[in-house]
Amino acid sequence: xxxxxxxxxxxxxxxxxxxxxxxxxxxxxxxxxxxxxxxxxxxxxxxxxxxxxxxxxxxxxxxxxxxxxxxxxxxxxxxxxxxxxxxxxxxxxxxxxxxxxxxxxxxxxxxxxxxxxxxxxxxxxxxxxxxxxxxxxxxxxxxxxxxx
Amino acid sequence: xxxxxxxxxxxxxxxxxxxxxxxxxxxxxxxxxxxxxxxxxxxxxxxxxxxxxxxxxxxxxxxxxxxxxxxxx
Numbered sequence: 001x002x003x004x005x006x007x008x009x010x011x012x013x014x015x016x017x018x019x020x021x022x023x024x025x026x027x028x029x030x031x032x033x034x035x036x037x038x039x040x041x042x043x044x045x046x047x048x049x050x051x052x053x054x055x056x057x058x059x060x061x062x063x064x065x066x067x068x069x070x071x072x073x074x075x076x077x078x079x080x081x082x083x084x085x086x087x088x089x090x091x092x093x094x095x096x097x098x099x100x101x102x103x104x105x106x107x108x109x110x111x112x113x114x115x116x117x118x119x120x121x122x123x124x125x126x127x128x129x130x131x132x133x134x135x136x137x138x139x140x141x142x143x144x145x146x147x148x
Numbered sequence: 149x150x151x152x153x154x155x156x157x158x159x160x161x162x163x164x165x166x167x168x169x170x171x172x173x174x175x176x177x178x179x180x181x182x183x184x185x186x187x188x189x190x191x192x193x194x195x196x197x198x199x200x201x202x203x204x205x206x207x208x209x210x211x212x213x214x215x216x217x218x219x220x221x
Contacts, residue, residue, distance in 0.1 A: 035221045049156050053196040089221040118220030119156035130157035135217035138191035140200035144174045145187035
């Protein structure tokens with residue numbers, strides 16, 4: 001399941017909700033990853049834009065991969081502003097045994113960083129500044145710059 | 149008409165163009181100096197499906213999206 005929220009994530013409520021959703025599903029492992037906005041480089045917080053149609057299709061593919069391994073993937077992300085020490089991102093895998101969940105959460109978060117259509121901005125001095133240096137071009141980028 | 153949308157941090161209004169493939173779009177956008185840096189690092193989606201080459205035909209009503217480098221989380 002994919003959950004998008006305006007502003008910061010309510011971490012304890014989300015983790016509890018997901019735990020309760022799968023409490024009777026006979027999974028032996030629940031491995032969450034919680035991303036928190038750190039105080040660095042003088043930022044006041046981060047802000048996010050999301051392109052939901054492609055995020056949804058990207059996530060659906062990962063749901064299928066999880067299912068093929070007997071696991072379930074869940075993800076929550078913020079839209080808009082998230083201030084210092086708040087959370088903007090949670091991903092979690094449930095699986096029958098721990099090894100699948102531990103490996104899957106790593107693969108999922110890496111591909112999330114490289115492929116999910118979400119744009120990050122630093123909130124600094126009242127401005128919203130695109131974090132280009134920390135961003136990754138999606139695989140296959142640059143075709144419109146090719147000379148025909 | 150094909151609608152061209154610029155996502156995320158690209159501060160550009162959508163375009164409505166009479167084009168029949170992505171190569172024609174590349175020619176149009178390469179003439180736009182404010183787009184030159186973005187063209188090098190943007191991914192392209194047609195009707196919300198990412199594509200990996202310019203050899204894609206477009207028809208009336210199609211929607212092309214430009215996706216600049218991403219950083220979720």
